[in-house]
Amino acid sequence: MKEEERDNYYVQGLAVPETPEPGAEPKPWSKTAIVGQARPRVDAYERVSGTAIYPSDYTFANMLYGAILRCPHPHARVKKIDISGARQIDGVHGVLADTTTGGDIRWPYVMQWPYEAEKISKLFDSHCRFEGDAVAAVAAATPCQAMDGVRAIKVDYEVLPFVADERQALKPDAAKVHDDSNQVNKQTYSRGNVEQGFGEADVVLEKTFRTACELHTPLELHGCVANWDGDRLTIWESTQGVYAIQSKVAELLGLPLSKVRVIGHYLGGAFGSKLQPGKYTVIAALLARQTGRPVKLFLAREETFLVVGNRPPANMTIKAGIKKDGTLTALEFTGIATGGAYPAGGMTLLDWLVRDLYTCPHVKTETTDAYINGGPARPFRAPGHPQCSWALEQIIDDLAVAIGMDPVELRFKNIPTVSQGREGTPPYTTTGLEECITKGAEAFGWQQARQRTAAGRKEKGHLKRGVGMGSCVWFAGGGGPPSTMIVKLFSDGSVNLNMGASDIGTGTKTIMAMVVAEELGIKPEMIQIEHGDTGTTQYATSSGGSKTVPTEAPTVRSATIEVKRQLLSMAAVDLAADPADLRYNGQYIEVAGAGSRKIKITDITKLKKRGVVVGVGYRGPNPENKVINPFGAQFCEVEVNIKTGEVRIVRFLGAHESGRVMNRLTFDNQVFGGITMGIGLGMTEFRVLDTNRTGKMVNRNWHDYKLPTALDVPADMISIAIEMPDSEANNTGA
């Protein structure tokens, strides 16, 4: 390659940040050249050309297809199972049930706080506590033959009484999901004295709300391909975190971590539902071992409505007191929710917004999690928050009407600077709520829109418009250790970035490349990324909870700085200077103050000899006694047909304070995606269980369970970024 072409790897004249002394922490960037731009994704080509190989895309020449026989009843006991029929079917190579090797493996549904006693199930549990629990499995040469095999298994069920509604589940005469009470857990929280608070209020309102159960249903089905080489297991899984899959599979199968390699380069959506392996993962591994062939086991769409998680339904009563000047005096919240048939976080963070979003001296909450004969919950995009938001934001609006105040102004009056819901009320590193509301209202034209739509409602006609707004905080989002990353700089100056984290569609890879580019002055497209593989990339926690960028970005920055430090000490030999006097300047390293004494990175003798410089970065700790949370405010205008009740969303605006915006293009996309999913929960999505007659789910497909389509969202969506300098959160401010 010609020298000039190599020079093109680097951005000419880019001011790269100073390299800190060895051992010193890098300072936050004061201004950035590449980070913060709107850049198309580094893996966009793969995703639009079809060359991105998702786990469900893998095929091997001798691969078999797996399928699972599932209990058709919400509550039943398997009295007898006969798998011999399946073995007779053409193309069937393997059959698994509780009687075959490995079939009696223990299965803890969730290992999650705050549950002390786990209700342990088995891989194939003869006591099926929800519709769709696994009973047996088959591996065959084609998917059709696998289904033929599943249908040939004969099962004799004893159908048991069920309960499919969390409100009924807590009544004394309800059918029992487990032997003891249907109450999983009850939690209480209190600060101040709510009675005193309600006494001080000018207006007190109380209302009950319910949000229905919502299903994740990412486009790529849940599943994996599993293959053994002797005692080494490789799994290609559609997952948010390869290391999370590795650790649980290794534990359940009794294998050392080194013998379980999990690969997940791409995944087609998850939203929290692919943070953990499913029974399907272990079943695929066992079928592969039994047959000695790779097994691909991806669920059918209908199965994903039953067994791979949900956002639990919530029943919430909220009582709120306010003074005429808009000061909140007291909030009291009661919530009942269900995580399904096993402890699965049915009420996780359900009361959080009541505790933390608005300044309020007197708060009391009580949340109860109940068992029902339904599929276990999994984390779903800010667990608990949208449910609570539905209740809290509506009562806040009602209070505004009651005291005759603009809802925006009322929220202004109650903006917190400390996290009141946490022990010791620690401060936030930044509280962007006020600015989100102000800038959002301004850009939306809130005042004018309110007046315009109010006037319009007095006119004739059946189409009426209205505007609404709500605000929010997310409990997590600051990221934190652990994470390890490696940045390799080759002898031609190009770079390889090695990270364990998954890019679940949020643009993680692109942002990491931008961080490396910022520090090295290299063009982001000159960086090759290896990720999502426990065999070849470094440990990372799962991507989720809006914490991936603030976790991984500081890590990759540290690894890149380590590369720069090594280059400086290598160049010091060539330049016969003290490394401390040298300045890394993109393509060159020069002696500070003597610009003529410099060396090209690619001319450094030691780099040429060694061929590579390897920098390792680790995620440092978060600030102590500080809380790093993102805030937001959203505004929308709707049109209601008052004759039919039909609602059309006319426009939507989101103003979000999420730390430093690393890539404006993917940031806006995330905001739009969140709004769209919110439209789903608010307008079109709800699980329907036949609670009275059969206990079965009646809308387990996308025809009957409605996701928002292109016709349900407004083309007029605006995202506003509220950026507040945050030098405390981490060294990238993300």
Add this chain to the structure above:
Amino acid sequence: MEKKEKHKGCQCDCGFTRRGFLSSMGAGAVALAASGKIVTPAAAAGVKAPMDSLSIQLMINGRSQRLLVEPRWSLLYVLREHLGLTGVKIGCERGECGACTVLINDIPRYGCLTLAVEAEGSKITTLEGLMQGEDLGPVQQAFVEKDAFQCGYCTPGQIMAVEGLLRAKPRPSVAEIQREVSGNLCRCGAYVNIFKAADRAAELKRS
């Protein structure tokens, strides 16, 4: 069987249910259900059983392919699992999500609702067929520029839907774009950028 179901603590106060209705439908319905099998005229000459195999010829992305298929195999399954065309994604296998959208004679169709045998004699185009060598086609390029995806899994189908639209209508309005991609679900919610990408693609195709 009906007896068992009737009793089981129905807590509803409705006097009439669909199941109750079905069980009152009389002997004819019950007899059909009891036989446990759908009666097919298997003896009829020329009718294939599901597991038989057939040799067919498909025209995919401009090339003819001879394949041995079972009559029950969908076009989606054959393209993806047998020919390795991973730009045809599997989402629901029941015509609800559009992840498997391909063009059949330039019209967007769901690969999961089309049997492979049905597609014989038609011109099939998949995402791979939009590539110009290693270079992206205009619709693909527009999706990159406008960041019209997040996880990227519905993307091939969305691109094919837009490609089909633009082949039929080179200057679509936003409302037309919204309608034409409404058969393709995007759970990440990148719709707004998909609209922008379709508009940009129309522009790129014209230039």
